Amino acid sequence: MEWDELEKEVVRCIKCGSCQTVCPIFKEIRSEASVARGKVNLIKAVIHGDVEANENFAERMSWCLNCKACVTNCPSGVKVDQLVLQARRKLVEDKGLPFTKKMILRLGLRNRWLFDIGMKMGALTQGMMFRTLENGRGMLPRLPMGLDYRRLIMPVSDKPLRTRYPETIVAEGAVKKVALFTGCMVNYINPAIGEAVIKILVNNKISIVIPANQHCCGTPAFANGDIPTAVELAKATVDHFADLDVDAVLIVCGSCGCALQSEYRDLLKDEPAYSEKVERLSKKVVDFTVFMAEIGLKGVLHPVDKVVTYHESCHLTRGQGVKSQPRQLMNSIPGIQISEMKDPGRCCGAAGSFSLSHYELSMKINQHKVKDIAATNATTLVTGCPSCIMHIKDGLNQGGYDTEVLHIAELIAKAYD
Amino acid sequence: MQAELLDKFRQIVGKEYVLDQFEDRYCYTYDASSISVGKTGTPALVVRPANVGEVSLIMKLANEFKIPIIPRGAGTNVSGGTVSRADAVVMVLDRMNKIILIDTKNLVAELEPGVVTADFQSEVEKLGLFYPPDPASRGYSTMGGNVAECAGGPRGAKYGVTRDYVLGLEVVLATGEIIKTGSRTMKSVAGYDLTRLIVGSEGTLAIVTKIIVKLIPLPEGKKTMLAIFDDLYKASETVAQVFMAGVVPTTLELLDNIYIRNIEDYVHIGLPVDAEAVLLIEVDGYMECLDRQIELVSKICLEQGAVKIQVAKTPQEAEELWVARRSAFASVSKVRPTIIGEDATVPRDKIPDVVKQIREIAEKYKIIIAVLGHAGDGNLHATILTDERDKEEMVRVEKAIGEILHASLAAGGTLTGEHGIGRMKSKYLGLEVGQDGLNLMKTIKRALDPNNILNPGQMLGE
Numbered sequence: 089m090e091w092d093e094l095e096k097e098v099v100r101c102i103k104c105g106s107c108q109t110v111c112p113i114f115k116e117i118r119s120e121a122s123v124a125r126g127k128v129n130l131i132k133a134v135i136h137g138d139v140e141a142n143e144n145f146a147e148r149m150s151w152c153l154n155c156k157a158c159v160t161n162c163p164s165g166v167k168v169d170q171l172v173l174q175a176r177r178k179l180v181e182d183k184g185l186p187f188t189k190k191m192i193l194r195l196g197l198r199n200r201w202l203f204d205i206g207m208k209m210g211a212l213t214q215g216m217m218f219r220t221l222e223n224g225r226g227m228l229p230r231l232p233m234g235l236d237y238r239r240l241i242m243p244v245s246d247k248p249l250r251t252r253y254p255e256t257i258v259a260e261g262a263v264k265k266v267a268l269f270t271g272c273m274v275n276y277i278n279p280a281i282g283e284a285v286i287k288i289l290v291n292n293k294i295s296i297v298i299p300a301n302q303h304c305c306g307t308p309a310f311a312n313g314d315i316p317t318a319v320e321l322a323k324a325t326v327d328h329f330a331d332l333d334v335d336a337v338l339i340v341c342g343s344c345g346c347a348l349q350s351e352y353r354d355l356l357k358d359e360p361a362y363s364e365k366v367e368r369l370s371k372k373v374v375d376f377t378v379f380m381a382e383i384g385l386k387g388v389l390h391p392v393d394k395v396v397t398y399h400e401s402c403h404l405t406r407g408q409g410v411k412s413q414p415r416q417l418m419n420s421i422p423g424i425q426i427s428e429m430k431d432p433g434r435c436c437g438a439a440g441s442f443s444l445s446h447y448e449l450s451m452k453i454n455q456h457k458v459k460d461i462a463a464t465n466a467t468t469l470v471t472g473c474p475s476c477i478m479h480i481k482d483g484l485n486q487g488g489y490d491t492e493v494l495h496i497a498e499l500i501a502k503a504y505d
Numbered sequence: 506m507q508a509e510l511l512d513k514f515r516q517i518v519g520k521e522y523v524l525d526q527f528e529d530r531y532c533y534t535y536d537a538s539s540i541s542v543g544k545t546g547t548p549a550l551v552v553r554p555a556n557v558g559e560v561s562l563i564m565k566l567a568n569e570f571k572i573p574i575i576p577r578g579a580g581t582n583v584s585g586g587t588v589s590r591a592d593a594v595v596m597v598l599d600r601m602n603k604i605i606l607i608d609t610k611n612l613v614a615e616l617e618p619g620v621v622t623a624d625f626q627s628e629v630e631k632l633g634l635f636y637p638p639d640p641a642s643r644g645y646s647t648m649g650g651n652v653a654e655c656a657g658g659p660r661g662a663k664y665g666v667t668r669d670y671v672l673g674l675e676v677v678l679a680t681g682e683i684i685k686t687g688s689r690t691m692k693s694v695a696g697y698d699l700t701r702l703i704v705g706s707e708g709t710l711a712i713v714t715k716i717i718v719k720l721i722p723l724p725e726g727k728k729t730m731l732a733i734f735d736d737l738y739k740a741s742e743t744v745a746q747v748f749m750a751g752v753v754p755t756t757l758e759l760l761d762n763i764y765i766r767n768i769e770d771y772v773h774i775g776l777p778v779d780a781e782a783v784l785l786i787e788v789d790g791y792m793e794c795l796d797r798q799i800e801l802v803s804k805i806c807l808e809q810g811a812v813k814i815q816v817a818k819t820p821q822e823a824e825e826l827w828v829a830r831r832s833a834f835a836s837v838s839k840v841r842p843t844i845i846g847e848d849a850t851v852p853r854d855k856i857p858d859v860v861k862q863i864r865e866i867a868e869k870y871k872i873i874i875a876v877l878g879h880a881g882d883g884n885l886h887a888t889i890l891t892d893e894r895d896k897e898e899m900v901r902v903e904k905a906i907g908e909i910l911h912a913s914l915a916a917g918g919t920l921t922g923e924h925g926i927g928r929m930k931s932k933y934l935g936l937e938v939g940q941d942g943l944n945l946m947k948t949i950k951r952a953l954d955p956n957n958i959l960n961p962g963q964m965l966g967e
Contacts, residue, residue: 100838105642
């Protein structure tokens with residue numbers, strides 16, 4: 089959707105106000121400008137010249153988690169998520185990116201080698217800047233560096249996932265072959281998730297290709313309106329994955345999944361050389377849980393005695409419609425008992441870089457999630473998105489709860505111990 | 506707004522509950538109606554008081570400086586009732602959102618205006634009690650707004666509307682005094698019925714700060730059925746017959762072919778796309794009497810020419826039918842982008858005539874008008890499917906609305922069943938109440954609000 093096409097979409101908002109029931113940001117800010125109806129009407133006002141696309145407008149456009157709750161709930165099906173992203177895009181095109189975002193997105197993300205070095209430096213120096221918690225949950229900042237002192241950060245791994253494995257892992261008696269898109273959070277911060285995925289796949293006689301030169305899916309750039317960077321990253325991902333001779337391309341992060349499965353189509357629609365490749369890739373892209381639920385967990389499954397509760401990440405449950413498969417997988421493992429929380433699809437407030445730029449607000453949203461988790465009798469929180477994991481861990485830690493937090497792959501892998 | 510005045514408002518409610526940035530204020534230039542007043546109508550300020558004391562201080566200040574006050578809940582009315590104007594302060598009552606008490610012995614509840622209707626309903630239902638009014642927006646509309654607009658809903662056929670449940674109110678007058686109306690008892694005839702005067706007054710007479718409602722026992726069960734017709738006229742004739750047979754359904758919804766086709770296209774639950782009309786009927790009460798009511802209604806529908814009756818066998822099947830009904834607007838929004846829900850209401854036995862006239866009006870002005878009515882109470886929601894960007898078509902739409910209203914009044918009906926007059930219909934109000942009636946309303950308004958600061962321009966058009 090381009091800026092000049094937006095009018096067609098904004099007039100479809102009948103202003104009923106039903107988004108007030110679901111918007112996590114509105115529940116905290118309570119100003120009409122913070123709810124989907126307000127944002128859509130501000131965009132309309134900018135199109136009609138009633139409101140200027142200035143800093144105040146930009147701030148209001150930043151009040152969106154892209155959680156898609158309003159889109160699912162909207163009686164007219166207005167694509168509020170795309171409208172807000174297009175507004176952010178226009179702001180970047182007209183005014184440029186703020187300095188920090190420019191450094192991270194344009195310099196860091198666009199250059200994989202620089203990003204790798206940065207992450208390596210981070211792994212080496214983080215001990216000076218952060219103190220590690222004794223319970224092994226993560227780190228808290230030691231120095232003032234723009235991060236809240238209370239904020240729990242997960243350390244950058246000293247050995248990223250992709251350096252731990254060869255590009256191809258051949259499973260004995262392989263029946264299928266898949267490619268793994270690792271995503272940044274899993275590769276650099278939480279390689280244990282990737283290790284769990286590989287363990288499960290090998291146990292299910294599935295060979296794995298992990299293209300070594302793969303990089304960020306582009307979501308951070310896309311979400312912040314930096315379309316040129318997002319396009320460049322999308323092209324690189326398509327180049328690395330579209331032509332692989334595999335049965336599926338597995339994703340272990342809700343947001344990366346949305347990008348590869350559907351958002352690339354829009355991002356690369358002006359690149360005719362890519363149209364056929366993008367289609368081919370999007371057909372093969374599938375969330376790890378969907379793929380596993382379809383073939384069913386094979387081999388000997390040891391009991392995993394845990395009471396768990398499952399958080400539906402926004403980009404899995406509404407972005408890709410993945411709801412039943414993770415539960416189906418957990419139910420197939422002996423010993424696992426699911427204790428559902430109230431409203432499992434409610435956003436945890438992370439929203440990727442949103443939690444960096446709006447930490448206070450994202451933690452207020454997070455508190456509802458923490459409360460809902462604590463109200464169950466579960467001792468483990470399971471989810472399918474590494475970004476939610478970091479944010480929910482932070483919230484649980486600040487709330488004084490010792491609930492274990494696992495990616496669903498980490499939970500399933502325990503059955504193969 | 507002058508810095509001095511701004512400071513005074515800030516002192517009353519606290520700085521963080523005052524919105525003074527243009528982009529924030531701009532978002533109060535519309536509500537759920539089709540009216541948006543834009544930049545030139547952007548309010549001077551938005552304030553969010555926490556209690557009746559703050560509301561009173563705001564009114565005193567506003568009255569002293571003659572600042573128009575626009576009370577607002579969730580901004581979900583469809584009559585333009587909370588649309589702002591440039592010199593006004595919008596007063597949002599969302600922070601006053603406590604259910605004060607639910608008295609299970611006397612079947613009454615007391616609550617603040619910012620409580621969301623559906624939240625209140627689910628709280629009383631946990632106790633086996635029932636607050637029936639169910640406007641389509643009840644999931645997000647507030648009780649204060651429901652009182653101001655006298656909201657209705659599909660259940661109106663059997664259970665009436667908001668006014669039938671409000672026993673008493675606490676209100677702040679335009680001049681700042683706090684008064685109580687009505688009582689917590691089922692009977693009270695002490696003095697004028699000020700409660701009824703204020704319910705449905707659309708924020709023009711006083712600010713509601715507390716509501717006392719009566720509750721009834723929650724019906725034990727319900728059952729849903731669909732009657733399929735090959736003729737819209739026959740379907741609409743059936744409505745009055747059902748009531749004449751002594752059955753009072755909870756809801757009786759009439760959907761025409763335009764809706765049936767689009768809903769089926771949208772939810773795929775096997776609705777009969779060839780049918781000219783369907784009646785979606787729900788009955789409730791004790792378990793033992795549900796089948797009996799359904800049998801009676803089915804018999805009448807078949808006698809009136811229904812080609813098929815479909816009774817939901819399970820709660821899931823019933824839910825599917827209601828999902829279909831609830832997705833009605835969404836489904837037609839794909840036909841044209843702008844949807845205008847008309848609200849004229851007629852006596853039940855006049856439904857067939859007026860439906861016929863609506864069809865003729867649509868043809869005359871070459872616009873699409875679909876019908877989806879709360880037919881059980883004569884509340885015909887003629888839905889105009891149009892495009893607000895097409896100025897020429899909007900002129901025809903405006904003319905068609907005028908003709909629908911005239912037709913409804915001629916049939917002994919009313920301009921609006923549950924949406925209110927607001928800005929949308931203020932120019933028509935005289936048609937229904939007459940010049941003398943209008944003058945009396947204006948006299949009442951001046952008596953309660955001498956400086957005309959409460960939601961001016963609404964309803965009475967001045």
